[in-house]
Amino acid sequence: MTGNMLIAQSGGPSMVINQSLVGAVLAAKASNKIVEIYGALHGIQGIFDEDFIDLRAEPEEVLLKVAQTPSSALGSVRRKPTSDDCRALFAVLAKRNIRYFFYIGGNDSAETANIIAQEAEAQGYDLRCFHIPKTIDNDLLCNDHTPGYGSAARFVACAVRGDDLDNRALGGVKIDVIMGRNAGFLTAAAALARQDPDDGPHLVYVPERPFTLERFVSDVGECLAKYKRCVVAVSEGIRGEDGRAIAESFSNEVDAHGNVQLTSGALGENLAAVIREKLKVKRVRADTFGFIQRCFVGVASEVDAREARLVGSAAVQAAVGGKYRSGTITMTRLPGASYQIDYSVAPLSAVAKHTRELPDCYINSEGNNVTGLFLDYARPIVGPLPVTARFNQLRGRR
């Protein structure tokens, strides 16, 4: 089928989501099935508003620079379409003879693509509809990992490596709160910061294991006894034994007292306060890494950038290949000693809505650290960190 193409970006940006966009555009330019290449601004919102740009008109040089630029170059949105929405949407697509639609995003975006694909079928609009995976949380099913994760993980690893060195210099306890409401993949990546056995992060807490303050205090106390200092990586989404987010419990506590608005910053501050009080540690600091984890300029993982580009082009190839009417691109790691990824197509329903968590084998039995298996898993995705070193005479010294 020959026709025009529309591509858009959705959900939270990442450092390499534009690589996927440009990968798709370059593949479309190389295909004789695709005529016009439109970009919709702010996801499906741009379709309703007929707010398009002509991606063929952008010079190759600009495309390549945009590819290495963090955040969603076409803008983003968080919106789920209804059947009526889809009717309006297909009217716009029909007007421009758009027959290829690509939506870059996470599981919510896959769900949107799935709704659009099903409604196209039901409403008789002939459309190839594909999802291009992206998520810094790494929580898509059917994927070894997803584009965006490696770069955010690289930011976290570089930040915690530096933070651990900083903590060595001035001592005490440092708590770093890392993104991830439901999946601990990004927090786990903090462990890539380690080189020596006494390097931090010494403790890693993920949402997949229940978190108790008692246990936390005792873990930090043990670490202080052993290393005279302690660096903690903790997911913003850690939950108590009742499944309730710890951050939420702190927030509510404060909300009940006054009108001070607290977001995730409160989790770190409150965990620090607990350590200060219970362990009488003088120097306790907390940082919440925040949005720069997903958009910092200049720290993207090279592997992640390359894979994001390939996923974008794989989606276009699948769409023009004729074998599939819709689908999502999945990344599978091939067995063997060398790192190699296979790109294939799965049904949209396989990744839509659902999320995956950090597998059990990546979390230690105490639930306060990652395993070597996780490090083996994450290292090739994140790539080697910048070289840092300590004096030989200080290595192994407490």
Place this chain on the structure above:
Amino acid sequence: MTGNMLIAQSGGPSMVINQSLVGAVLAAKASNKIVEIYGALHGIQGIFDEDFIDLRAEPEEVLLKVAQTPSSALGSVRRKPTSDDCRALFAVLAKRNIRYFFYIGGNDSAETANIIAQEAEAQGYDLRCFHIPKTIDNDLLCNDHTPGYGSAARFVACAVRGDDLDNRALGGVKIDVIMGRNAGFLTAAAALARQDPDDGPHLVYVPERPFTLERFVSDVGECLAKYKRCVVAVSEGIRGEDGRAIAESFSNEVDAHGNVQLTSGALGENLAAVIREKLKVKRVRADTFGFIQRCFVGVASEVDAREARLVGSAAVQAAVGGKYRSGTITMTRLPGASYQIDYSVAPLSAVAKHTRELPDCYINSEGNNVTGLFLDYARPIVGPLPVTARFNQLRGRR
């Protein structure tokens, strides 16, 4: 005078403080006046404890790797010596025939070096005593800028560049809280993120100008009217018209209600709450960049790293040169079109204790942004940022 040398690091770490350490060690190895080269651990604390390492014993390869490693490789301390302390200190120095002492740090460390130099004179201990400047705040007198600033400024610029792109994608108001209790240099560096006229940060608030919530709300409102979004860079140290820190006022408010400990995270959260309430903006987010501003691995400015190395070696050269018994190395920018720095020696008292602020000519008349003069000042210190770009068709579009 021939003798042994001792070097130590003090105050908050930076990304390039080890460049200065290694610059000094390499210069000392090249001098025939210096025999042993000791490093004291955790600043002057390591002298009291006689906790030294032998820096001549470290292989050149390790020295060069340590040089590019953030944070203070010898550990740090915040401690000001008394006359009695100095007596104990000189006893240790005499025992090892240490005649050259170098202390790397900010204005407090210069003050410590000054006390030690004066007490050495008074107590008759023959010592060459030099301060090697370091501060991410850039607040030392007598210097165009100080090593450490350029790299922290680069972190801030890269973070805000990415954050501004992120804000373009999802809209709303974003507030970034940046280090700097008294001087706005680091917050000002956020402006280096801009490429296009509508790029953020749209507003920049520094401690040098009084901050009022009314004015802040009106500034953000104007920006939203103009750009439909707003990115704000704000110093953690902004003060009200009464000179009281805004962060402190928020903290106290909460402390009075309960035991929730709030550090700088509260400033951003509370400013966000004010905008949410007064301007009815739905999406308002705040991040506090925290300690990773000074220790992130892999973003050091090349110019800053080079200058930090040179400052370390200049201190040793000044000390063995015989002309000065004590002093600090100062960096002066030479007039002319090309960026060039002259390194010279000033008395310790010239930089000790005192701090400088962002000059008036770097702040706009409204007190909510920096001037082009500031950008010209900071650009060569920070170096070019990684390439990022937007689609041609979207540039200039609101």
